[in-house]
Amino acid sequence: MSSIASLLLASLLTLAGIAGVRLAWHCGRAGRRQQQRLCRFIGWGLLVLSLWPWMAFGGTDRGVALAVMVMMLAGMLLVAWAGWCAPARRNGRNGNGRETSLDATSQSALGAAPRRFLVFLLAGPLSASTAMLMTLSLNGFLQDAISAANQLASVLLCFPVAWMLLAMLASYDMPLRRRSAAIVTLFCVSLASSAWIVFAGGAA
Amino acid sequence: MWSRLPTRFVARMLHGHSVLGLAASALLYILCLSGTVMVFHDEFARWEQPGIPEFETAAPHAVHAAAENAIARVDERPHHFFLGLPVDGMPRLSVTADESSWYADADGNLLDPVQHDWAEFLENLHYYLTLPGVLGLTVVGILGMLMTALVFSGVLSHPSLFRDAFKLRLGASARVREADLHNRLSVWGAPFHLVIAFTGGAIGLASVVALCLAPVFIEADDSTAAFEQFFEPIFGEEIEGNKEAAPLADISTALENFTEQYPGTAPWYVSFHDPATVGQSAEILAKHPRRLVYGDNYYFDQFGNITGNTGLSDGAIGQQVVASMYPLHFGSFGGITVKIIYGVLGLLSCVVVASGVNIWLLKRRQRGRPAPVLERAWHAIVWGTPMCLAVVLAITIIAGASLPVSTGTFWSSLLLLIAVAAVKWKHDFRSAWSFSTAALVLATVVLHAASDSAPMTFLTIGMNIVLLALAVVMTMTGFVQSRRKHQV
Numbered sequence: 123m124s125s126i127a128s129l130l131l132a133s134l135l136t137l138a139g140i141a142g143v144r145l146a147w148h149c150g151r152a153g154r155r156q157q158q159r160l161c162r163f164i165g166w167g168l169l170v171l172s173l174w175p176w177m178a179f180g181g182t183d184r185g186v187a188l189a190v191m192v193m194m195l196a197g198m199l200l201v202a203w204a205g206w207c208a209p210a211r212r213n214g215r216n217g218n219g220r221e222t223s224l225d226a227t228s229q230s231a232l233g234a235a236p237r238r239f240l241v242f243l244l245a246g247p248l249s250a251s252t253a254m255l256m257t258l259s260l261n262g263f264l265q266d267a268i269s270a271a272n273q274l275a276s277v278l279l280c281f282p283v284a285w286m287l288l289a290m291l292a293s294y295d296m297p298l299r300r301r302s303a304a305i306v307t308l309f310c311v312s313l314a315s316s317a318w319i320v321f322a323g324g325a326a
Numbered sequence: 327m328w329s330r331l332p333t334r335f336v337a338r339m340l341h342g343h344s345v346l347g348l349a350a351s352a353l354l355y356i357l358c359l360s361g362t363v364m365v366f367h368d369e370f371a372r373w374e375q376p377g378i379p380e381f382e383t384a385a386p387h388a389v390h391a392a393a394e395n396a397i398a399r400v401d402e403r404p405h406h407f408f409l410g411l412p413v414d415g416m417p418r419l420s421v422t423a424d425e426s427s428w429y430a431d432a433d434g435n436l437l438d439p440v441q442h443d444w445a446e447f448l449e450n451l452h453y454y455l456t457l458p459g460v461l462g463l464t465v466v467g468i469l470g471m472l473m474t475a476l477v478f479s480g481v482l483s484h485p486s487l488f489r490d491a492f493k494l495r496l497g498a499s500a501r502v503r504e505a506d507l508h509n510r511l512s513v514w515g516a517p518f519h520l521v522i523a524f525t526g527g528a529i530g531l532a533s534v535v536a537l538c539l540a541p542v543f544i545e546a547d548d549s550t551a552a553f554e555q556f557f558e559p560i561f562g563e564e565i566e567g568n569k570e571a572a573p574l575a576d577i578s579t580a581l582e583n584f585t586e587q588y589p590g591t592a593p594w595y596v597s598f599h600d601p602a603t604v605g606q607s608a609e610i611l612a613k614h615p616r617r618l619v620y621g622d623n624y625y626f627d628q629f630g631n632i633t634g635n636t637g638l639s640d641g642a643i644g645q646q647v648v649a650s651m652y653p654l655h656f657g658s659f660g661g662i663t664v665k666i667i668y669g670v671l672g673l674l675s676c677v678v679v680a681s682g683v684n685i686w687l688l689k690r691r692q693r694g695r696p697a698p699v700l701e702r703a704w705h706a707i708v709w710g711t712p713m714c715l716a717v718v719l720a721i722t723i724i725a726g727a728s729l730p731v732s733t734g735t736f737w738s739s740l741l742l743l744i745a746v747a748a749v750k751w752k753h754d755f756r757s758a759w760s761f762s763t764a765a766l767v768l769a770t771v772v773l774h775a776a777s778d779s780a781p782m783t784f785l786t787i788g789m790n791i792v793l794l795a796l797a798v799v800m801t802m803t804g805f806v807q808s809r810r811k812h813q814v
Contacts, residue, residue: 147492181616183650184659190517191667197491197514198674205494205506241345254538261539270559271637275644281535282467282527286475293479295341320542 362672391434467530567605579630
């Protein structure tokens with residue numbers, strides 16, 4: 123298939139897929155469950171199918187990236203169209219969706235400022251240190267298990283992922299004691315693991 | 327299934343999302359905006375210095391001649407030395423010897439020094455938030471990590487993700503409008519936000535990982551040597567060799583051999599370690615147009631024979647993944663079309679950040695705890711940052727301001743705007759800032775176009791049109807804002 127033909131087919135399938143998903147959404151709002159399921163299946167199916175001509179046009183990994191970009195843009199265009207067609211403002215209640223509410227269990231005897239500082243310490247330095255110790259442990263465990271390049275890539279990706287998850291845990295609205303206990307426990311386990319790696323394992 | 331997420335879980339995750347979002351918002355907004363502008367780094371560099379000859383390919387002998395001319399020009403033999411070959415998006419030949427850089431013509435004769443004060447400022451702002459070296463990279467990396475956390479926590483605290491997928495009530499109340507904007511743009515843009523946040527975080531935090539792990543796992547003379555060796559499994563070794571003088575490796579033959587052996591690739595850089603010495607090492611960095619990897623390094627000997635490659639395009643999966651992170655982050659994998667899409671998505675990510683804080687401010691107002699000073703300070707960040715960028719654009723393009731001057735100007739003007747907005751919180755300065763941004767951009771374009779050094783190339787005209795359009799948009803925004811005073 124020529125490059126232009128692949129691009130045309132890929133674009134067509136992507137737009138049709140997004141249109142299918144949009145139609146499924148519309149059927150869902152109208153209460154037509156069977157039609158919603160069918161449209162959803164066809165829509166997502168077309169989107170998956172569109173990956174092949176995208177890969178033919180742009181290369182394997184690059185084609186997938188191009189496909190995802192076009193899917194995002196198509197969806198955003200439909201949202202923009204919805205915004206354009208939305209009715210003008212009426213006077214009414216403000217507010218929509220869920221409120222951010224503090225669970226009673228999460229309120230503590232600490233004042234706001236010390237509490238925020240503790241959360242900062244948990245999400246910041248303590249989570250970062252724990253993530254680094256996890257990364258160090260991972261590096262030690264992977265040594266001689268996989269190639270040096272794959273080991274390094276795993277380690278470079280592990281640190282931001284680990285810190286991200288720990289930061290989410292640190293800011294999750296459950297009692298501060300429980301969050302702190304969880305992160306401190308992970309810190310201690312990672313520290314022990316790292317110490318074993320450094321003093322008894324494969325470190326230089 | 328997504329709509330059945332437990333209510334308590336959603337509320338708790340949303341709280342965490344708010345905490346992380348508010349902590350990161352100001353710097354994250356500056357990072358998103360500067361990143362959006364940085365997508366067009368090459369275009370700005372060409373627009374800044376428009377009089378340089380441009381051509382699609384450079385003859386191999388011309389590349390070698392440019393290298394010889396540069397080495398002859400510097401007082402000391404450089405340690406790091408590279409030539410930038412003409413490629414799609416940057417069709418110019420350049421030579422860099424340590425800290426000095428020049429453009430060259432199609433015959434390899436050196437021309438003006440490379441001078442991109444505006445593009446250099448943008449780089450410094452986005453890569454380092456203008457902080458020194460590893461500290462700056464780390465801070466930016468942390469923001470990338472926080473943004474990744476925001477994407478995940480945002481999705482997990484959005485049970486009506488599918489139910490509201492195509493809803494955008496721009497005509498509703500301010501809070502509903504901001505919530506819909508925030509939710510729709512963040513959900514539909516989630517793949518983009520996740521990719522740029524995670525790749526930015528991983529790239530930015532890589533130095534910290536190296537600093538901590540290298541001394542533990544690598545046997546080296548000192549921690550600096552260990553740090554330098556840390557990335558070798560992915561990016562290849564840098565070998566220190568005999569520094570005795572020798573002829574420069576044959577770049578011309580190397581490029582000819584390379585083109586013959588690797589026809590589907592595009593040579594991008596020719597780089598040397600200790601050029602024109604017995605121990606010199608040389609390589610060609612070549613783009614792979616149908617891959618996400620930024621390229622691969624192909625080594626050549628002093629006679630121009632290609633002797634191997636690093637493996638970024640065909641080596642271990644880890645190498646290919648890491649090498650793919652850079653083009654995914656910069657939007658440099660699909661020419662100007664992908665750059666424009668990245669620019670649009672980048673602007674929308676700024677809207678996501680801004681609307682997130684707007685929602686929090688509106689909720690405070692509705693709960694009877696308004697924060698007018700914070701609101702005005704946030705306006706100053708959202709609408710003042712473009713104005714401060716426009717100020718730097720003006721002083722770098724018109725007056726050739728150096729990096730320290732542009733950095734100082736940017737931060738001092740932004741802090742001044744925030745301070746004025748906070749003190750004079752009863753006044754709404756948004757329209758004034760938007761009009762000022764428009765005026766600064768217009769003045770810069772007109773004066774730059776009128777200067778003798780700005781020949782009217784296709785790129786120059788295109789950039790001028792885009793910047794003028796930006797000025798028009800900011801003017802219209804200013805008018806809308808002046809009508810909507812006292813609303814968020």
